[in-house]
Amino acid sequence: MSFPIPDVHSRVATPAEARVDLSAIRHNVSVLREHSRAAEMMVAVKADAYGHGLVPCARAALQGGATRLGTAYVREALELRAAGITAPVLSWILTPDEPLDEALTADVELSAGAVWPVDAIVAAARRTGRTARIHLKADTGITRGGATARAWPELLDRALAAQAEGAVEIAGLWSHFACADIPGHPSIARQLAEFDEALAVADKAGVTGSHVLRHIANSAATVSLPGAHYDMVRPGIAVYGLSPIPELGDFGLRPAMTLTARVAMAKRVDAGTGVSYGHLYTTDRETTMALVPLGYADGVLRGATNRAEVLAAGRRRRVAGRVCMDQFMIDVGDDPIAEGDEVVLFGPGAHGEPTAQEWADSLGTITHEIVTRIGARVPRVHRETAPMEGAG
Numbered sequence: 594m595s596f597p598i599p600d601v602h603s604r605v606a607t608p609a610e611a612r613v614d615l616s617a618i619r620h621n622v623s624v625l626r627e628h629s630r631a632a633e634m635m636v637a638v639k640a641d642a643y644g645h646g647l648v649p650c651a652r653a654a655l656q657g658g659a660t661r662l663g664t665a666y667v668r669e670a671l672e673l674r675a676a677g678i679t680a681p682v683l684s685w686i687l688t689p690d691e692p693l694d695e696a697l698t699a700d701v702e703l704s705a706g707a708v709w710p711v712d713a714i715v716a717a718a719r720r721t722g723r724t725a726r727i728h729l730k731a732d733t734g735i736t737r738g739g740a741t742a743r744a745w746p747e748l749l750d751r752a753l754a755a756q757a758e759g760a761v762e763i764a765g766l767w768s769h770f771a772c773a774d775i776p777g778h779p780s781i782a783r784q785l786a787e788f789d790e791a792l793a794v795a796d797k798a799g800v801t802g803s804h805v806l807r808h809i810a811n812s813a814a815t816v817s818l819p820g821a822h823y824d825m826v827r828p829g830i831a832v833y834g835l836s837p838i839p840e841l842g843d844f845g846l847r848p849a850m851t852l853t854a855r856v857a858m859a860k861r862v863d864a865g866t867g868v869s870y871g872h873l874y875t876t877d878r879e880t881t882m883a884l885v886p887l888g889y890a891d892g893v894l895r896g897a898t899n900r901a902e903v904l905a906a907g908r909r910r911r912v913a914g915r916v917c918m919d920q921f922m923i924d925v926g927d928d929p930i931a932e933g934d935e936v937v938l939f940g941p942g943a944h945g946e947p948t949a950q951e952w953a954d955s956l957g958t959i960t961h962e963i964v965t966r967i968g969a970r971v972p973r974v975h976r977e978t979a980p981m982e983g984a985g
């Protein structure tokens with residue numbers, strides 16, 4: 594005997610949702626294009642477009658003027674292809690288990706920062722009969738992926754041999770900053786000098802031609818280091834409207850995401866009532882407590898306990914007591930609130946709600962972590978324009 598599973602999302606209002614304004618994504622890409630001297634822009638859409646929903650955001654970024662897309666893993670790039678997106682895509686974390694044959698068949702460009710990925714890509718090229726487009730990655734000082742200066746010549750040699758055989762085409766030379774979000778950090782100039790040196794070594798080895806894209810700039814470098822733009826910039830966080838260097842302002846970017854929930858329960862309690870696990874919050878008067886159905890499983894980090902704020906019943910309210918797996922409480926005093934009322938955790942900030950930046954600041958983290966942690970239980974609802982926008 595089987596029981597039908599109701600399609601709850603289509604029948605009832607969801608208890609929580611992350612609204613994503615696609616017009617903000619297009620706006621942000623065009624703002625970044627104005628900042629950029631480079632002809633090309635690759636928008637990072639890894640990690641489900643920073644939690645904003647991979648395919649709709651990738652489309653919006655391309656509509657806004659991005660020329661390429663970037664993902665961490667090949668499987669993310671294959672999701673773009675499965676959705677019918679044909680723009681160039683680069684995937685930059687190659688593990689030995691990555692589906693390389695599928696990547697080449699789907700025209701996904703690959704990064705190689707060592708000799709073994711070149712060999713693995715060559716093997717896949719031979720199996721599929723495809724020529725792989727590869728971007729060689731130099732480690733200019735972040736010490737993550739990429740070849741150090743001492744390993745760079747061997748990587749170039751191996752890639753050039755594979756290119757001579759027709760297995761690969763060297764399509765890019767690239768690197769990544771460690772501290773571009775810390776203006777004036779001495780590593781920035783050092784990394785740029787290392788990158789220029791890596792480009793010179795590549796040129797001498799025979800990697801030449803204007804089709805070879807040189808790129809190093811993330812969002813922070815796109816808005817603050819015009820000398821680092823080269824042939825392409827590679828912004829991520831700024832595309833979603835979050836400032837890559839919050840101390841320097843918002844750069845005209847518009848946050849795309851608004852995270853909301855609907856009150857699941859509201860009730861009067863006495864003064865001196867302990868709230869949630871561990872009783873880390875105690876009411877100081879008779880008051881109304883409201884239950885917000887989002888928890889750390891949904892990305893409301895446990896560190897938000899007694900700390901982060903939300904907008905509810907017309908005012909800011911601090912999270913009252915422990916954030917639980919699926920819920921947290923707020924204390925609204927004598928203000929009216931009822932089941933089904935909307936609570937805004939963060940958004941653009943235009944209607945009094947906190948921003949993702951405020952959440953990041955109150956939790957001692959960066960906005961990247963706030964938005965990418967939002968869990969799979971929270972539906973992403975894509976809209977063309979924020980609800981209140983354009984009303985006036």
Ligand SMILES: *Cc1c(COP(=O)(O)O)cnc(C)c1O
Binds near residue numbers: 769810828829
């Ligand atoms: C994530 C990422 C980016 C974008 O970084 P932001 O700081 O979000 O702009 C660019 N390049 C690489 C290699 C990345 O991993």
